[in-house]
Amino acid sequence: xxxxxxxxxxxxxxxxxxxxAALVASGRYATKTEVVRTALKNLLYRSYEPPKWDDAExxxxxxxxxxxxxEVQAKIKEKGYTRKDLDRFLEEAKEETRKEVRKMxxxxxxxxx
Numbered sequence: 727x728x729x730x731x732x733x734x735x736x737x738x739x740x741x742x743x744x745x746x747a748a749l750v751a752s753g754r755y756a757t758k759t760e761v762v763r764t765a766l767k768n769l770l771y772r773s774y775e776p777p778k779w780d781d782a783e784x785x786x787x788x789x790x791x792x793x794x795x796x797e798v799q800a801k802i803k804e805k806g807y808t809r810k811d812l813d814r815f816l817e818e819a820k821e822e823t824r825k826e827v828r829k830m831x832x833x834x835x836x837x838x839x
């Protein structure tokens with residue numbers, strides 16, 4: 727049975743919105759929706775405890791991340807990488823990750839036997 731999604735409107739503090747945008751910009755998540763869904767699933771199903779950062783700490787971390795992102799962008803430009811190069815690098819990294827996860831799962835399965 728297909729599960730239906732329900733849309734909700736959510737207002738959050740600006741610092742939280744910046745942090746979500748930074749997670750998307752990092753490439754760790756594809757969309758803001760994915761960030762929020764992951765956080766909710768962690769909270770609802772895994773008793774996830776979010777970090778207890780005050781506004782100053784969140785601002786510091788966001789600023790550090792944005793500085794890092796600028797450095798990465800400068801290196802990409804310096805090396806002359808194209809979007810196609812970056813997409814290829816990402817696909818190679820994904821495949822390597824898949825291979826490693828398969829190995830880990832196979833090893834865990836062998837250990838259970």
